[in-house]
Amino acid sequence: MILSWIREMVDGIEATAIGVKETLGYARDYARGSGIGSSVTSNYPEVEPTLPKGYRGHLFNNIEKCTGCKSCARACPIDCFSIETEMSEGTKLHISRFDIDLSKCIYCGLCEYACPHDCLHMTRDYRVSPTNSVNTHGRRYLFRRRPDQVGRHLDTQEMAQLHRATESEAAGVSKDDRDFLAGIEDHTKGRCLIGIYGEGFYTPEEKSRVQAIRDEKKRQREAAQRLQEQAQAQAQQAPGAEGGAS
């Protein structure tokens, strides 16, 4: 009986010693690996993880090349695509909506294989978290839609407005939108996820109209500049004229 009593204690001490030895090994690794060498976690925001080859991140669709064939939507096992197309100019297919619900997406990459025109890609970007409170809506971050615009078909005018929002300096951008865009610029550092609302969303008429507006604005700017230059020139001439008079 007393031997059992001792045996249990010896077993307990041995078990404790095994555990303590294991964690002491971790501490030794920690000391050797300059403090962080043995860590199994990563210091994420400071140090970005090295992604494996063929990493599948967020989807990106080059809308310029996209024909709206909906192969991706058919290949998708969980239906996260919402694509709507319209006929414009009678025969040409115009994509008026191309949304990917990233909260559904399982990043399987089947859509990428299905795409016949090689315009849908999985990027290596994995970050959805924004840098300001306005962008906390993930889908909005990716597709530049406000929560009230998500899941609804946008008409051409709204689309144009959104596009102007991406131009950032254009008129009609609310403070929210500007903050949001600033956040995007800050966050993605040039890795553009959002090519989706590129020029492809415009009907050709809309495109020409926007171009006309831009040209008009450019002309106005140039006119203003010219006026300013003239005013400066006059101001420079004026002292000379006075000097001549006296």
Added chain:
Amino acid sequence: MAHGLVSLSGMPVLTAEIIALLLLLLIPFGVSFALAGIAQYFERKVSAVVGRRYGPTTASFDILVKVCIDMPLFFLPEATRRKLQRVVSVLPVIKQVLYYSKRWGMGQMIADGVKMFTKEDILPSSADAFLFRGSTYIVLLACFVALASMPISQNFYMTDFSVAATFTTAVTGLSVVGLLVAGWGSNNKFSLLGGIRAVAQIVSYEIPVGLAIAAVAMWSGTLSLQGMIAAQYHPGVFSFLGWNLFQSPFFLILSVIYYTAAMAECNRTPFDLAESESELVAGYGTEFSGLRWGLFFIGEYTDMILVGGIFAALFLGGYQSPVGEQWIVALPAFWEAVVHGCIFLVKFVLSIAVMMWLRWTLPRFRIDQVMRLAWVRLIPLALGCLFFLALSMLWFGENGVVTVRHGRFLSSPVVRAAWWQIVVIWVAVAAVVALLVALAKKYGEPRPMPRAVHDQLVGGEP
């Protein structure tokens, strides 16, 4: 009343005394808060090392720079203050401090403190407000008062009296009342269960702690902590041989017993049944939030620091250096206090580090295992050690009686054995223990798991 009740400043002496007392009270509070903050940061780092993580890496001391410039120079415009901060934070030393504090995340201790202080204090509507609020103060008071007899150095300590060791255990035991009151006052079944568990556990583990202290008191002939340390004085270079840990093999066993039992008394993880998060939410602290919860937390860490200090004093020679004590004693009083204080700090930091290491290594015991460990293992073992220690002291006789140690008169003579007697006892005990362990490994059979537990863990319903 002969000296009059009115002082020069026109303030009644009694009032002045009370104010002075209250101000003095702030010192242990501040010290404990700071110690608890540092211990908590230390614990996070230890847990990170053991768990192969990073621990805090982001918060730095730059908040201190901000506060130190913003508060005294509040009258300057903000832009100037920002510029000043930028200038200050690139000064050579401050830059290094900020860099390393950021790298090691040392600002976390300030951040955690601020978080705790600014959280809302919630009083449950069904709770007994008086008991609910009072319990935190009882726990805190128990820990703070026990710090009073911490023997930091030969001449630097708050108080030392003839029963300091008993006093410390008695006052620490008071926290039982606080925990039970907290559980009862919360009017919540988990809190009450946690409180009852805490009481059962702490009361059980006070016995092995008391037995270990009794053994040391018997050996040194005093209950004063300073006296116990003085009794471990050993002249010459190898002064660590005088420490209780090396004086007798029974003290080695007793130190393990004391350490385990004290860890259980602090409610730390292998024994944290009282506040087991996964079963009882947080035990007696379920209903507490913000600073009130923080006070329990501070109490726990202060308790830990206390245990580290007492452990060092009882078994590791307190503030004494392991390589020759006579040089340090010869120093001027101030430097003596500094050197002794540093040695004491190293000892108790080590013992706290081991406590944290064990916490993050071992899983939590079941309640029956915890109770069995106290009553079936530690208490008989401690009693046996006490008995054999007394026997060995009888054998030593009166041949090494000393009354003056370390320049300090001991209240009673110390029994000190000849070196060959100590060696004989070490060898004999080692041989007996080795024999018993070998026999136990061969013939002893571990007790089978209780049927109910087995069913629950292996076969039966979850």
